[in-house]
Amino acid sequence: MQLVLLFGMTFLMARVLVRVGGHILLLRWMTARVGSHPLALCAGVLGVTFAISAFVPNLVTAIAVLPIVKQLVNGLSLPSRDRERFGSVLGIAVIYGANIGGMATLVGSAANGIILVALAQADVPERHLIGFWTWLRFGAPLAFVYALGALGALWLTHRDVFRLELGPVTLPEPPQTADLRRGFGAVAVGIAGCIAGGAFDDLIPTGPRIGRYLDAKTLLEAVLCLAYCLVLMRLRLSGRDEPLLRVQDTWGGIPPRGVAWAGAAVLLAWGLDRAGVISATLRLVERLVPTTDSPDVPLYVLVPVAIIASELFSNTATALTLWALTFALASAGGWSPFAPIFGIGLAANACFMSPIATPATGMVFGGLRELSLKSLVLAGLLVDVIGGVLIVLACRFWIPWVLGLP
Secondary structure, rough: OOOHHHHHHHHHHHHHHHHHOOOHHHHHHHHHHHHOOOHHHHHHHHHHHHHHHHOOHHHHHHHHHHHHHHHHHHHOOOOHHHHHHHHHHHHHHHHHHHHHHHOOOOOOOOHHHHHHHHHHHHOOHHHHHOOOHHHHHHHHHHHHHHHHHHHHHHHHHHHHHHHHOOOOEOOOOOHHHHHHHHHHHHHHHHHHHHHHHHHHHHHOOOOEEEEEEEEEHHHHHHHHHHHHHHHHOEOOOOOOEEOEEEEEHHHOOOOOOHHHHHHHHHHHHHHHHHOEEEEEEEEHOOOEEEEEEEOOOHHEEEHHHHHHHHHHHHHHHHHHHHHHHHHEEEEEEEEOOOHHHHHHHHHHHOOOOOOOOOOHHHHHHHHHOOOOOHHHHHHHHHHHHHHHHHHHHHHHHHHHHHHHHO
16 A cells, blocks of 8 residues: 555656656756767666656656657657657667666665565565665665666667767757746655655554554555645646646546556456466476575576566566565575565566566557667667676675675
């Protein structure tokens, strides 16, 4: 429930920014600093998406950044074929930034919270070492290096696109300053609340349960979220008798094709899970992982398996199935499952070849018609390999070192 509230608040923040023209301001700011060089523009789009996704769920980030990319593609002085090729590269950059940026902080992705829940349910002692600030210490450098590797893979697989001469970029007129101040002020308050909630979540007592799925703390968060929504609808735009956020703004401008692809990703994963295809496939993995007295072999084997399986199936179902296998191996071998569990959780979101791998990827793929499936698969294969290597190294050496583990 707490993850749903986080998603809802950040979604409203993203829609407020579009309502006041914040995406246009961000586009003008970015192009003024990086110029019109193809690689610089691509790095700028990836960097902006990465920064937003570090504090906002990746699907909401994708919805927020799509208008920026569409405005940028429409403003390019290129022939239609070259515009499509460069638009495809920009769309892939959004996918990389949205998914990789979520690894940087504890609140950047719902998957991060699920990792901690899995560790807590298995009573893994290392779980108590991880909070908002400790995750930031190991997550931000890992995500930054991963983003650089993804950008390098994109350049390596699309060097012909990065040789294009873009020429001047036509940009929309800047929005009204007063509206921007109101919008950014409201968003800043919401972001601060989300960060504070993630940072001090463990310090707030859960309280008595209210029904099967609700407790006092979650109810308090729901009340605060509702109050935030009411404030957004009470604030007025400058010079117009209109609220800062209208009901129709919650869906206006969101591409139906993107919603369809994101929904297809969820429905396909649900169908395969219900049919038992995922469980049957992953049971075969058990025969590949021997019982051992060290977590290293499961880490090296299960991280690549999690990436490959998440390209085809539900990343959540993949992670849960592999976690169950890891707990069984750890119990039999007498070692801590911390590193493999963490590696599987990160790897299940490091899948970039398939438009149905994650809802955020489906949203961008469906929402940006210029995005080519061939380009997505070609670059995604290399990014998957880079991610697998980085995640294994991070879980084996970097994260234990930051947490002070042997």
